[in-house]
Amino acid sequence: MKTIILRTASNYLLPILLLFSIFILLRGHYLPGGGFVGGLIASIAFVLHAFANGLKDTKKLLKIHPGFLMPLGLAIAFLSGLLPVLGFGEPFMTGLWLEYPIPVIGAIGTALFFDIGVYIVVQGVVLTIIITISESA
Numbered sequence: 001m002k003t004i005i006l007r008t009a010s011n012y013l014l015p016i017l018l019l020f021s022i023f024i025l026l027r028g029h030y031l032p033g034g035g036f037v038g039g040l041i042a043s044i045a046f047v048l049h050a051f052a053n054g055l056k057d058t059k060k061l062l063k064i065h066p067g068f069l070m071p072l073g074l075a076i077a078f079l080s081g082l083l084p085v086l087g088f089g090e091p092f093m094t095g096l097w098l099e100y101p102i103p104v105i106g107a108i109g110t111a112l113f114f115d116i117g118v119y120i121v122v123q124g125v126v127l128t129i130i131i132t133i134s135e136s137a
Contacts, residue, residue: 010052011049014046035118039119039121047127066123073119076117077117079113096110
């Protein structure tokens with residue numbers, strides 16, 4: 001049963017949880033967190049929205065099927081590991097960092113792009129599983 005309280009709360013919690021997931025993603029290569037935990041939090045935001053508003057509304061909100069996120073995230077993570085090999089002759093998955101940190105975000109490096117890839121893959125996997133289970137029930 002979908003209550004108005006849950007629907008209203010989920011509409012406010014969705015953007016807050018997505019921002020929090022990005023915060024967890026960005027702090028992950030310095031402190032606990034990262035792409036996996038951030039991706040789970042973002043997925044939870046959409047699952048909560050689906051519980052409150054129905055799967056049909058959440059699928060409209062997502063625009064694309066989350067199954068397309070998995071290869072995109074894998075490509076980003078793989079390319080972040082391949083960049084040191086192709087560009088600098090370093091071993092695969094060697095961390096490369098920009099010389100100057102960016103305010104608020106900090107040092108930008110290949111580890112951040114790997115985490116972004118993981119973040120996208122986790123969202124794709126979790127949401128694909130949830131949507132598939134929900135549609136078959």
